[in-house]
Amino acid sequence: MTFMTVAGVVMMVSAGLAPERPGVPPRDPWTCPSSHPIKNYASASGGYVYYLPDHPFYEEASPERCYASQEEAERDGSRPAGGGSRRTAPPAALRAPASG
Secondary structure (H helix, E strand, C coil): CEEEEECCEEEEECCCCCCCCCCECCCECCECCCCCCEEEEECCCCCEEEECCCCCCCCCCCCCEEECCHHHHHHCCCEECCCCCCCCCCCHHHCCCCCC
């Protein structure tokens, strides 16, 4: 909710609610919460990549956002980081729950 004054009258202006973004903020500049261990990182090419905990550069990545699953990261526009973990065999703890 935003307040603005027009001709001496204070009015409330309702701002549209943006859709909730997947994931959660990091705990600190280097750490994601254990419930959301996948790190989203702004790449030099301008896009976002995500790092799984077993990726060789996971510890060096400073997360901008943290995710519970690869699907959640991809829904937020992130792609897998190269040179490490691949989508073909994610740890069971990082798989999205089966819908049914």
